[in-house]
Amino acid sequence: MKTSFVLPTGIEPLTRHPNATRPGQKIDLHHSMCYGCGADAEVGLRIAVTAGEGLTATATMQVENWMQGGPGVIHGGVLSGAFDEVMGTVPLLLRRPVVTGHLAIDYAKPIPLGSTVHFGCEIIGGIGRKIYTRSYAHLGDPDAPVAGAHALFIVIDLEQHFADYRDKAVHPS
C-alpha cells in the first residue's frame, strides 16, 4: 500500500514485557468511558484489541450507521480514530503508557457501513521514549487491505501527563 510516512533511522527492537497480556487475550487495561474502547462511552468505537505473538495485536470494529461520512461509507476521521486506538493499545504489551505524537493514515478503498473492519498491528521498534507502530485494516481478506497506518507514540508519565485534566474526567453514571 502506498504511504508517504518515513520511518527514521536508528529504530531499535523492543521486547514484550514478561507480564504482558498473553496472546489470544483481550488487552483490557483502559477505562470504560474511553471513546476508543470503553463499553460505557456515550458514543464510541468499542474496539476490542487482542494481543498476538510478540509485539503484535489484532482488533475488530463494527461500522455503524453513525460513522457515515460519504454516502454509505465510513468517515475517514472515524477510521483514523480506530487506528489511533488500535496502535495506541499495543504499547501496553511493553507495559509503557503512551500518547499519540504523530498519526498517518493511508486510505485505499471505501469501507461500507455494516462492515466489520479487522485490524492487524505491530510495534516496529523505538528510539528513547518514541515508539513506532504500523497497522493495516481489511474486511475479511488480509491480502486485500482497505487502509494502512503508521504512528509515533511517546511514552509518558501517566500521573503527571493528566494531572491538570483529571478534574474534568467523566465517569460512568
Ligand SMILES: CCCCCCCC/C=C\CCCCCCCC(=O)SCCNC(=O)CCNC(=O)[C@H](O)C(C)(C)COP(=O)(O)OP(=O)(O)OC[C@H]1O[C@@H](n2cnc3c(N)ncnc32)[C@H](O)[C@@H]1OP(=O)(O)O
Ligand atoms: C486517549 C487517551 C490516552 C491515554 C493514555 C493512557 C495510557 C495508555 C492506556 C491505554 C491505551 C489506550 C489506547 C489509547 C489510544 C489513543 C491515544 C491517543 O489518542 S492520545 C491523545 C492524543 N495525543 C495527545 O494528546 C498528545 C499531546 N501531546 C503531548 O502531550 C506532547 O506533545 C507529548 C507528550 C507527545 C510529547 O511532549 P514531551 O514534552 O513529553 O516530549 P517532546 O520532547 O516534545 O517529544 C519527545 C520526542 O518525540 C518527538 N516528537 C513529539 N511529537 C512528534 C511529532 N508529532 N512528530 C515527530 N516527532 C515528535 C520529539 O521530537 C522528541 O524527540 P527526541 O527525543 O527529541 O528525539
